Amino acid sequence: METPDVRHSPHCSQNASAPAPPAAHEKERPLTVAAVAADDAGTVQNEVWSDAALSAWGKTDRFTGQWFPVVHHLTDSAAMAEELFDHYLPPAARTMLSDLAGVSVQEVRSLAAFLAGVHDIGKITPQFASQVSQTFPTVLAAMKRHGLDASRPYPARIPHATLSQVIVQDWLQTEYAADPRTAATYACIAGGHHGRNPSKLSIVQARNSPGALGSGTWIEVRQEVLQKMSARTGAAQVWPMLVSRRLPPSAQSVLTGLVIMADWMASNTDYFPYDGPLSTPRRLAQATALLDLPQPWRAHLESTDATTLLHQRFPQLAPWPARGVQRSLVESAQAARSAPIFIVEAPMGVGKTEGALLAAEVLASRFGQGGVFLGLPTMATANPMFTRTMRWLDNALGEEASVALTHGKAALNDEYDSLLRASWHGDIHDGHDPAESRAVVNMWLRGAKRAGLSSFVIGTIDQALFAALKAKHVALRHLGLAGKVVIVDEVHSADAYMREYLHRLLTWLASWHVPVIVMSATLPPAQREGFITAYARGVGDLHPALPDAGDSYPRVTLYDGDTHDIPVSAEEGSALVSLERMGDDPALIVDRLSALLAKGGCAGVVCNTVRRAQEVFDALHGSVPDDELILIHSRFLAPERLAREADLVRKLGNTKDVQRPSRLIVVGTQVLEQSLDIDFDVLISDLAPIDLLLQRVGRLHRHHRASRPELLREPLLLVRGVTDWESTPPSLARSTTAIYGASSTLRAAAVLNEQISITLPDDIAPLVRRGYDPDLPPPAGWEDRWRAAEQAAANALAVKRQRAQAYLLPAPHAVSSLDGWIDVDGGDPDRAEREGHAQVRDSEDSLEVIVVDRVGDELRMPLCSAFPGTVIPQGQMWGTGQDARYARALAACTLRLPQELCREGMVGSLIEALEGMVDASGWQQSPWLRGQLFLPLDDHGNVAIGLPRGGPGHTELYLLHYDSVRGLTAEKARDH
DNA sequence: AACAAAAAAAAA
Ligand SMILES: [Fe+3]
Ligand SMILES: [Fe+3]
Numbered sequence: 001m002e003t004p005d006v007r008h009s010p011h012c013s014q015n016a017s018a019p020a021p022p023a024a025h026e027k028e029r030p031l032t033v034a035a036v037a038a039d040d041a042g043t044v045q046n047e048v049w050s051d052a053a054l055s056a057w058g059k060t061d062r063f064t065g066q067w068f069p070v071v072h073h074l075t076d077s078a079a080m081a082e083e084l085f086d087h088y089l090p091p092a093a094r095t096m097l098s099d100l101a102g103v104s105v106q107e108v109r110s111l112a113a114f115l116a117g118v119h120d121i122g123k124i125t126p127q128f129a130s131q132v133s134q135t136f137p138t139v140l141a142a143m144k145r146h147g148l149d150a151s152r153p154y155p156a157r158i159p160h161a162t163l164s165q166v167i168v169q170d171w172l173q174t175e176y177a178a179d180p181r182t183a184a185t186y187a188c189i190a191g192g193h194h195g196r197n198p199s200k201l202s203i204v205q206a207r208n209s210p211g212a213l214g215s216g217t218w219i220e221v222r223q224e225v226l227q228k229m230s231a232r233t234g235a236a237q238v239w240p241m242l243v244s245r246r247l248p249p250s251a252q253s254v255l256t257g258l259v260i261m262a263d264w265m266a267s268n269t270d271y272f273p274y275d276g277p278l279s280t281p282r283r284l285a286q287a288t289a290l291l292d293l294p295q296p297w298r299a300h301l302e303s304t305d306a307t308t309l310l311h312q313r314f315p316q317l318a319p320w321p322a323r324g325v326q327r328s329l330v331e332s333a334q335a336a337r338s339a340p341i342f343i344v345e346a347p348m349g350v351g352k353t354e355g356a357l358l359a360a361e362v363l364a365s366r367f368g369q370g371g372v373f374l375g376l377p378t379m380a381t382a383n384p385m386f387t388r389t390m391r392w393l394d395n396a397l398g399e400e401a402s403v404a405l406t407h408g409k410a411a412l413n414d415e416y417d418s419l420l421r422a423s424w425h426g427d428i429h430d431g432h433d434p435a436e437s438r439a440v441v442n443m444w445l446r447g448a449k450r451a452g453l454s455s456f457v458i459g460t461i462d463q464a465l466f467a468a469l470k471a472k473h474v475a476l477r478h479l480g481l482a483g484k485v486v487i488v489d490e491v492h493s494a495d496a497y498m499r500e501y502l503h504r505l506l507t508w509l510a511s512w513h514v515p516v517i518v519m520s521a522t523l524p525p526a527q528r529e530g531f532i533t534a535y536a537r538g539v540g541d542l543h544p545a546l547p548d549a550g551d552s553y554p555r556v557t558l559y560d561g562d563t564h565d566i567p568v569s570a571e572e573g574s575a576l577v578s579l580e581r582m583g584d585d586p587a588l589i590v591d592r593l594s595a596l597l598a599k600g601g602c603a604g605v606v607c608n609t610v611r612r613a614q615e616v617f618d619a620l621h622g623s624v625p626d627d628e629l630i631l632i633h634s635r636f637l638a639p640e641r642l643a644r645e646a647d648l649v650r651k652l653g654n655t656k657d658v659q660r661p662s663r664l665i666v667v668g669t670q671v672l673e674q675s676l677d678i679d680f681d682v683l684i685s686d687l688a689p690i691d692l693l694l695q696r697v698g699r700l701h702r703h704h705r706a707s708r709p710e711l712l713r714e715p716l717l718l719v720r721g722v723t724d725w726e727s728t729p730p731s732l733a734r735s736t737t738a739i740y741g742a743s744s745t746l747r748a749a750a751v752l753n754e755q756i757s758i759t760l761p762d763d764i765a766p767l768v769r770r771g772y773d774p775d776l777p778p779p780a781g782w783e784d785r786w787r788a789a790e791q792a793a794a795n796a797l798a799v800k801r802q803r804a805q806a807y808l809l810p811a812p813h814a815v816s817s818l819d820g821w822i823d824v825d826g827g828d829p830d831r832a833e834r835e836g837h838a839q840v841r842d843s844e845d846s847l848e849v850i851v852v853d854r855v856g857d858e859l860r861m862p863l864c865s866a867f868p869g870t871v872i873p874q875g876q877m878w879g880t881g882q883d884a885r886y887a888r889a890l891a892a893c894t895l896r897l898p899q900e901l902c903r904e905g906m907v908g909s910l911i912e913a914l915e916g917m918v919d920a921s922g923w924q925q926s927p928w929l930r931g932q933l934f935l936p937l938d939d940h941g942n943v944a945i946g947l948p949r950g951g952p953g954h955t956e957l958y959l960l961h962y963d964s965v966r967g968l969t970a971e972k973a974r975d976h
Numbered sequence: 977a978a979c980a981a982a983a984a985a986a987a988a
Binding site: 059193194195260263264265266267268377378379380407408409447448449460461462463473493607608609610611633634669670671673674734735736738739740839840841843844846896898899900903931 | 977978979980981982983984985986987988
């Protein structure tokens, strides 16, 4: 906290009895003066500055009564920026900044240090200084004695960062005759140091506030700071070159990120104490020792051969040679002319991830990146990827490097948690052999906005997309990504809304020369082209050559200024999947499966909704033994869903110790289509968009198995979810069109129309291409429905894209400076962030709750938790200290409520109802439980929720039931 | 009226 305003201090509400601040005459002596040590080497800061400059306060601490001169904070920040430039930024980021600024690396370093060295110069103004007139009157009196009169209060509060921008900008204009627009491209970096750049209008307003800025000595002291910082950092020699050209926005944002990082560090009194050593080198040495930031990663490869590399990094894969995709990736990474984007389309299980990590090493060693960002669509896939990446790092790292797992529930991941705890205590983490692991979590690189600044960041793709979102501190996201190789996996799962953000991200990444590897199942050609076009835009190429339109799969496409179709040697044999249509009555499944599984076998049934899955399950329940039937969907408690998925992989996976049962039916929803590496002998699926249907088919005879049951030797796909196959066009189940829209589902039906088989993998690319081809003609007799569906889809797409624009960060080429770049038309970003309007996913309201068991008057931890049955105290403080582990285990017991309860306009009353059911007031101190909602289930797994609907006094009662077999069900009781 | 899965949220 920079101002002594303590209204927002977390301590103040409960701190009525806190000791009063020391008496005014005692507390306002800068302790630094007394701390000059005789052997202090280097520049003693006080000798540099005039007494007037030293009298200006920059920070105050109301609790200790100490204050700190702003010129010292600025000197600390400049020194920290130099340190970060030299030892935190990877070579790629340094040369990128130098390229963009049009000066040498050394010169752009001077620019960075200068900007950090003046970021708070707006504090040397009457308007800022006057804030402490009540709390630190003698500081103001001393300032006044030095000619800095701040005794008049300024109620109109212009943020000091805005004042900094005005001051720096005007100085560049008068001192170096910079034109205003050019000056703004540099000055906005000071203006944005609080995470939000002032708008052009507010800058004009600030400039026209002479009272706020002050005159006379105020101007002289600021001039002194600007000149001495310029001289100290070497910027004085660089400005004449810089002012002749505008700094590109891509450099503005990364430098802003660097200034913010330096400021945060310099503002931490553990690292830069008010009363610590006075000489800057000593202060910096103390801070860097305490920070202990690992250096950026330096990739060093011992071989150029893909197979050799593969075996060095992934010894468990020896002695098998590198696979086709891996070789293509490694070899084309070696050949790329400049930082490239790869688009890798291949099924799971061909070693894409390993190939991408090896390619990242090749790219980083060639282009100087210092880390890798690896993004996945879900937390559930990011977690195992974190573990895999850690094992790669065991073999890839020569020195210590920082790692982070970044997603909303990262702290619930045990491996990351142990690394986090090790960073606290400074001791080595348990679990994995620490001697082998040079990957560490750095203490400073924790928290939502800092973790992404680590060298190796594994997280949800959202964490990268935030770099394209209008949100506070987006420049820190830019700093985090600008020196890395960026890999995003399973990109096919992104919808049109997310793709808007992904495109914008790619444009920014390209502008920093960041190598990108996009991995996906088959993409419609328009999507492939969209990624290349967005990336090319970032390097100023408006008309990149488009990739070959032919149907190949797997395929690797590369753009490095030119577009290349990289050959991938095919290795899999092809398979002919028989395709049959069946009716929608669940009873038909019972009959069909009992016949098909007569000689044993494992069947998967994928339904488009939870309700349909539960219906199929119920139909099978009577005739199939319990241990041969599994239901899986997302409406299970998270630990139970995890256990279920682990069970499926144990039974149907591809591991050495797989225990495949002789007979099994798995009924589920789309959770079966996502990233589970399991194999069915026969598959039944609801009709779905063709790409999704093919994802599901990917689970059919997925692994090479020595033998399959006699009746299931050839892969068979049965498609249902259509109420009438005979009508023209087929009439789709309503729930299916509600989820996917009529167009994409109808298109799937069209491309499969009259087909009786699918050849894998050859048919995949053409089916997906045709399924999304705008010119696909409807089959005869489908025209009317088709037209209506196409129109509805076009409208929905336009709405989605439109919605995405609201919080989409402008592209680097679309702005001159960062002035107002995260401002939202008619809104303020603080509010947008607080209320969660700014999103990278387009989603309707939905609610996740933590489940507790209610037994009599007691609340207990759920049976699936790590502490089953443990009593949870109510109405008293709980969840911190010794209880934190219980709170953490409880926080893992989440359950998503059905959409039926989260309808438009219902969520508010639902939250209210839930808050009334469990007294969680005593748990709010726990970071695990703070702000969460709780659902108490009685010992039958039941809970009733009443929601006001319609008129006053009118209530709808929903009966929820949870059991470990069917998951959560909701039904509406009769009105009462 | 009812329809998957998925993510997220502290600074200087
Ligand atoms: Fe500041
Ligand atoms: Fe600051």
